[in-house]
Amino acid sequence: MSRVGKKPIPVPSGVKVNVTDRIEVQGPKGKLTVPIPSGITLEQAAGKIELKRESDAYAALHGLTRALLANAVTGVSTGFVRELEITGVGYRADVKGNIVNFALGYSHPIEFLLPAGIDCKIEKQTAITLSGIDKEALGQIAANMRALRPPDPYKNKGVRYKGEILRKKAGKAGAGAKGSK
Secondary structure, X not given: OOHHHHOOEEXXXXXXXEEOOEEEEEEOOEEEXXXXXXXXXXXXXXXXXXXXXXXXXXXXXXXXXXXXXXXXXXXXXXXXXXXXXXXXXXXXXXXXXXXXXXXXXXXXXXEEEOOOOEEEEEEOOOEEEXXXXXXXXXXXXXXXXXXXXXXXXXXXXXXXEOOOXXXXXXXXXXXXXXXXX
16 A cells, blocks of 8 residues: 555646646746656646556555656755765865866866756855756766765765765774784
């Protein structure tokens, strides 16, 4: 039984939902499309959208489609934001147009091309704010940026999500430990 799929999706004012072979959601920030799997139907009434399924065999798709549609409605009305932090001496980022230049301790700078629909703002050279209407694409871009230099477990240097809690490992024991003469 899908609890997520049963929740109605509130549609804010200014957002239009058009149903054809797929769901097109248009709002003040842009336009997104969500595919409709077979076995799932859509009902619109009084500023709400409800998804129905033919049988319990479509329970997983029911919840998935509802979550994707809710993310599309939120994206075109308010948008999504993902924040990253850069930690480390000499580590920094700079944005020019749709290219983000990273200095992450490698022998060369890294150029990261932003796709259309994703905006980047950099404050203090170490705080990156990504924004866009597509939650999936925004999360993937943030993950790709983090993968350029994941946080080091010993010094915690690298690119991390804002608020990400890291466990710092203890380093090697000193040279004066057991067995040395």
